[in-house]
Amino acid sequence: MFFYGRQIPHATYAYRMCNAYASAKSRWRPLDTRLGCIRSLGQREGKNAVAWHRSKVRLRSTRDLIEKTWTRFALFCVCSMIMSSSAYAADHSPLFSYATPVNAEGEFSFDTGLFGRTGSGGTQFSTGSGFGYGLRPHVTLNAFLPAMFGTGDLPESRIMSGSEWAAGTSWRFLDSGRGVGRRLESTVSLSAVAPGPQSATGVLGNLHRAPGVAGSLAAGMTSRSQYLWVGSGYTRFAEASHDRRPDTTSWSVTYGYRPSKLRRGVDQWDYRGFVELTGEHTGGVKSGGTILPNSSSTTAWLGPSVLGIFKEFAVEAGVQGPIIRDESDAIYGRERIRFGINLSYLKYSSRSRSR
Amino acid sequence: MKKIAIAGILGMCALTAQGQYKQINMTVFGMDCPPCAFAIRLSMKNVRGVSGVDVDLNKGLVTIKLTAGSTAELRQFNEAVEKNGFAHQDADVLVEGVLSGSSKAPLLQVTGTNDRYALVPFAQGVDVASLMGKSVIVQGVLPQSARGKVPVTLRYKTIAVSK
Numbered sequence: 267m268f269f270y271g272r273q274i275p276h277a278t279y280a281y282r283m284c285n286a287y288a289s290a291k292s293r294w295r296p297l298d299t300r301l302g303c304i305r306s307l308g309q310r311e312g313k314n315a316v317a318w319h320r321s322k323v324r325l326r327s328t329r330d331l332i333e334k335t336w337t338r339f340a341l342f343c344v345c346s347m348i349m350s351s352s353a354y355a356a357d358h359s360p361l362f363s364y365a366t367p368v369n370a371e372g373e374f375s376f377d378t379g380l381f382g383r384t385g386s387g388g389t390q391f392s393t394g395s396g397f398g399y400g401l402r403p404h405v406t407l408n409a410f411l412p413a414m415f416g417t418g419d420l421p422e423s424r425i426m427s428g429s430e431w432a433a434g435t436s437w438r439f440l441d442s443g444r445g446v447g448r449r450l451e452s453t454v455s456l457s458a459v460a461p462g463p464q465s466a467t468g469v470l471g472n473l474h475r476a477p478g479v480a481g482s483l484a485a486g487m488t489s490r491s492q493y494l495w496v497g498s499g500y501t502r503f504a505e506a507s508h509d510r511r512p513d514t515t516s517w518s519v520t521y522g523y524r525p526s527k528l529r530r531g532v533d534q535w536d537y538r539g540f541v542e543l544t545g546e547h548t549g550g551v552k553s554g555g556t557i558l559p560n561s562s563s564t565t566a567w568l569g570p571s572v573l574g575i576f577k578e579f580a581v582e583a584g585v586q587g588p589i590i591r592d593e594s595d596a597i598y599g600r601e602r603i604r605f606g607i608n609l610s611y612l613k614y615s616s617r618s619r620s621r
Numbered sequence: 622m623k624k625i626a627i628a629g630i631l632g633m634c635a636l637t638a639q640g641q642y643k644q645i646n647m648t649v650f651g652m653d654c655p656p657c658a659f660a661i662r663l664s665m666k667n668v669r670g671v672s673g674v675d676v677d678l679n680k681g682l683v684t685i686k687l688t689a690g691s692t693a694e695l696r697q698f699n700e701a702v703e704k705n706g707f708a709h710q711d712a713d714v715l716v717e718g719v720l721s722g723s724s725k726a727p728l729l730q731v732t733g734t735n736d737r738y739a740l741v742p743f744a745q746g747v748d749v750a751s752l753m754g755k756s757v758i759v760q761g762v763l764p765q766s767a768r769g770k771v772p773v774t775l776r777y778k779t780i781a782v783s784k
Contacts, residue, residue, distance in 0.1 A: 358654060370660050371704035403706045443650030443708030446681030488653040490679060532658040532676050577659050614660045 360540040361571040361584040361606050362425055363518035364484040364497020366453040368438045369400030370614065379582075379608030381427065383420050387599030390418030390467065392427045404438040408455075412462065419468030421563040421598045422548040424480065424501050424514045426606075429464040432457045432480065440485075447490035455482045459501065469551055469561065469597055473511060478503035486520075490529050493522030493538070508555035512548040512562065519543045522573075536575045542584065543568050563593035567604055580610040641670070641692060641717060641733045643758075645685040648710035649702055652678055657707065664701035668693050681710075692733040695763065695771050703768055712763045714775070717783050720757050724750035729759060729775060738763070738775035749780060756783040 359365035369375055377396035382389055394412030401407055412427045422428070434457025442450045461475035484497030496519050503511040524538040545566040550557035571584025586604040593601075652658055658676035661683060665674045670691025675684040683702075687693060695712070702709040720740075722728035727740040727749050740749065743761060761777035 358656065368706070370706055373660065403704050438706070441651075441706060445650055446648075447651070447653045447678065449651040449653065488651075490653055493653075529679055530655075531678065532655050532662060534655070536655040538654075575655055577655065580656075612656060612660075614663050 358488075358573075358575075360495065360518075360520045360522065360542050360573070361582050361608060362544050362567070362569075362586060362604070363495060363520040363540075363542045364482055364499060364516075365495045365520065366438060366451045366484050366486050366488075368404060368406040368436050368453060369398050369612075371400045371403045372614075373400040374398065374613040376611045376613070377608055378610075379606060381606040381608075382416075382604070383418050383423070383426055383601055384603045384605075385418055385420060385599045385601035386595070387419035387468065388417050390414065390416045390420055392429075394427060404441055406436045407434075408436060408457065409433040414464050414466075417467040418601070419597075419599050420601055421565075421593055422470060422512045422514050422551075423546055424499060424516045425518070425544050425546055425567075426604055428466055428470075429462040430459045430478070431462045432459045434458060434480070445489075447488070449488045450486075451488075452483070452485040455484075455499075456480070459503070468599075469553075469558065470511060473509040473551065473553060474506035475509075475511065476504035476506035478511070482516075491524055491526070493520070493540070495520045495522075505552065508552070510552035512551050514546060514548045516544070516546045518545070533577070538573050540571045540573065540584070541568070542571055542586065544586065545590070558597070560594040561597055563598065564590065565593060565601070566590035569604070571606075578612040578614060580612075581608070582610075583607040641690065641731060642685075642687050642695070643715040643717065644687065645683075645695070645698060645715075646713040647683045647685065647698060647702070648681050648712070649683050649707050650681060650710055651707040652676070652681060654678070657705065660705045661702065661707065664705060665698060668697045668701065690733070694731075694734045694736050696736075699766065699769075699771060708768075710765045713761075714763055715758065715760050716775075717756065717758050720749065720752050720755055722753075724748070724753060727753070729757070732756070736771065739773055740780075741774050741776050743776045743778045747777070747780060752780065752782060757781060758783045 358367035375396070375398040380391060380393050382391045392412055392414045394410055397409045399407045410427070410432045412429060412431070414429045434455060436453055436455040438451055438453040440450065440452040444450055457480045459478040459480050461477065465471050465475070478501055480499060480501040482497060482499030484495055486493065486495030498515070498517040500516075501514045503513070520540050520542045522538050522540040524536070528537050530536060543566065545564075547562070547564045549562050551561035552558075566589050567586040568589045569584060569586030571582060573580060573582040584606055588601065591601070649661065652661065655678065658678050662674045662676050665671055665683065665685055670687050670693040671685055672688045673686040676682070677684075685698060699709050716729070716731055718729045718731040720727055720729060729738045729740050731737070740759070757780055759775065759777045760779045761775045763772045763775055766772045
């Protein structure tokens with residue numbers, strides 16, 4: 267689910283970057299062998315050659331260290347930007363809605379996806395990098411760095427991500443195993459939201475931006491055959507230079523089903539379908555100290571999504587159409603469709619606390 | 622010579638570390654999808670002495686097979702379940718250990734581990750008096766324990782002298 271929006275583009279690129287990082291790391295390794303080189307030189311050419319080579323190696327190693335540090339930092343940023351969608355989804359969840367799953371202890375999750383909102387003002391795509399780490403069995407740290415392209419002049423949304431970066435914690439405070447495959451659980455999330463380097467489009471693009479906070483609560487039931495989640499979230503931004511992005515209240519109800527033929531084993535693809543109902547109410551846009559008239563909006567969206575999982579990989583796609591739309595066409599245009607595709611990779615921890 | 626000596630010591634250790642859990646069939650609640658099972662399997666495979674782990678999602682059953690001489694303890698498997706956010710239930714075990722205590726209150730010390738259970742018969746009619754002090758193989762059920770705990774009793778179905 268993605269109230270911060272979970273989007274991120276090409277997972278393959280992310281993995282390529284990670285591989286590049288790995289190969290770069292292996293390239294630095296030869297530095298460790300310099301003593302071996304010096305020793306052999308010393309044997310061949312005497313102590314002066316050793317000293318000369320030692321200073322040369324030291325210089326090179328300093329340069330490499332600087333290069334290595336910057337390369338690592340750059341690769342980390344790139345990987346973070348590209349690996350997307352979040353820990354909030356953690357691969358078990360519906361595409362657009364709030365849900366309860368969190369990462370296992372020591373488990374990393376990376377998501378990448380592409381989300382879009384199409385309306386009369388154009389199509390706005392969003393993508394981003396989601397990262398989650400299971401700190402404890404029921405506590406997950408999340409970070410999400412979205413990117414946006416295209417213009418839609420669309421209203422604020424926390425279901426579909428904008429350009430805000432977010433980081434926070436999810437805590438599954440209720441977790442009750444009620445039977446084989448069955449769980450009842452509730453999760454609360456709290457995040458800090460900060461403006462990213464990109465500004466929004468349309469009315470929201472003219473505002474001075476400030477950080478905000480986002481909170482959500484989700485509860486639900488899982489089983490081998492059916493899923494049901496309900497959730498709600500609220501986001502509030504601070505004021506900056508008499509401007510303020512609108513407060514947003516979001517909610518969702520999701521029903522999921524896995525047909526009996528698809529209740530298969532660990533080493534096979536697992537599929538399930540969802541029907542997702544989401545809604546949002548955004549408050550008025552404050553610009554120059556005054557609330558813009560007709561700038562609030564209320565919408566509800568309904569649509570299907572499908573989730574496929576194979577071991578640590580998951581792919582999910584869905585689409586939604588509006589069933590309620592109370593927003594000013596003059597300010598925002600008419601939003602007609604929302605869609606998304608998300609790829610997840612989970613890095614499970616094989617660590618056992620006591621071996 | 623040094624290698625031979627080390628190999629000899631390791632061989633002696635393997636011989637003396639007889640007895641342990643042979644197989645554990647643990648029921649786990651809450652696993653609804655393959656990633657849940659995959660995570661459990663990975664965690665348990667990482668416990669030293671585990672030779673194989675099978676997970677049946679539709680039955681919620683995790684089957685753990687252990688190597689000869691394994692020193693894995695039940696606590697480690699419970700932790701593997703807990704850290705992935707699930708709930709362990711009863712576990713059917715095939716375990717080898719030494720019988721101690723008295724014939725009315727027999728205790729099973731699982732060899733090579735710190736696990737110790739009070740033996741309770743699943744059904745009446747099994748006399749363990751003649752097995753006291755001997756190494757035995759027990760098949761039985763370890764009841765569900767609280768999070769972070771291990772059960773203190775083993776309800777045995779069969780018990781026989783270990784060969």
